[in-house]
Amino acid sequence: MGFADEARALLLVAPADFVAERTARQRAVRTEDRDLATAIGGLRKPAPAAWVVDLLAADGALDDAVDLGPALRKAQADADPDVIRTLRRQRTEVVDALARAGADLAADAGHPVTPAVLAQVRATIEAAMADPHAGAAVRSGLLVAPLESVGFDAVDLDGVLADPDAVPDAWSGSDAPPIPIASARGARKGSRASRQSRSGQRDRPEPDGPEVDEPQPQPEPERDLAAERKAARRAETAARTDSRDADAALDAASEELDAAEDHRAELRHELERAEAEVERLGQARDDAEAASDRAREVLAAAQEHRRTLGR
Structure with missing residues (x-):
């Protein structure tokens, strides 16, 4: 077995047993391949959410979710609100179903996860749908850290894979942009609210008497999320x-x-x-x-x- 295969097997071990299993495997291969033993010794313990995603990847459960990504990207590029709405609903259903499946796999492995971990699992799956490189990363079974899709930025994949060289598509391949559907939805809501506000101001009757400048509320400083x-x-x-x-x-x-x-x-x-x-x-x-x-x-x-x- 090469390092990628060794890593995939170890990353499926429950987090509480990971260090002991990694040490045992390192000792087992040391006499035959010291370089491989060194690589195994340097394998990072996965974050709980990454472990759950690796369980789903090993179970072949992530393929349909990742395959939904191109349709979402096309709908976003075409700016078709009806298609986006339908696909967004499908995405929510798929992500929720996968999160439940991941929770069941974790419980079966004797390591139930918290709602906070499942939230990270959902975010990771959504990032895999949004960015083709992230999709390749989560399907690899080599994830050691959860992912997050931030606005219109590409998903940050730095340091999230146990063996980046084993997943070239996580760094190259499709040039399709990420899908910031949530951000686009927020922008559309903001735009509609702005238009309604301007329309209400035009329809409002002019007040009698001299105009008095009303103090304008100071906008709160925007948080750089x-x-x-x-x-x-x-x-x-x-x-x-x-x-x-x-x-x-x-x-x-x-x-x-x-x-x-x-x-x-x-x-x-x-x-x-x-x-x-x-x-x-x-x-x-x-x-x-x-x-x-x-x-x-x-x-x-x-x-x-x-x-x-x-x-």
Whole structure:
């Protein structure tokens, strides 16, 4: 098995068991392929939402959802509100069904997930529909972090795959733009509200008497949601880096423990050999002393016999 296949198998392990399984697999391949063992040791533990998406990918459940993406992109390009409305409803139904299926798979694996995790699962599936590169990423079964579609920007795929080289379509391929349906819907609502406001102002009768300037409410400063999300992603990336460093330290400590146990086994074996040698030498000493005693007895008997003959 290559690293991508090893990673796909490990990423399906429940998060609570991931580190132990990864360490066991790393040890199993170390004697045959040290480079592969090193790569396995560096595999990041997936975020819970990414784990659920990988379970869905392994189950073949994401194909229909991702295949809905081109139709959504075409409807967006054609600006057909009826088609967009129909496809948006289909998208919601598909995403909800997949989220429920993912929750069932996680529960069957003994690791039920929270509503917050399922919200990230939904966002990841929607991003896969919106961006063909994200679609390739989620279908790969190599996802280690959830995805998010932000406005009209392409989905950020930096650091979300265990083996980016194994999923070239996540970085190249179709040049179709992402589908910011939610943003476009919000823009259309804002545009309609603006038109209604202007229409109401035109229909309103002019007041009698001199006009008085009414104080205009100060607009609230706009929040830069994209910047906030990017900051959140940076914080999440930093947390994942810390987790990866902790995992690497754990692996190093585990290797040191293995070496210490091997050394202790060698020392124990040497001690057993030394104890056996001491026992053998002790027995030889006892045998030599017994032989010496017998020799003295024989000598004494011979001397006594000679004295008897001399008389």
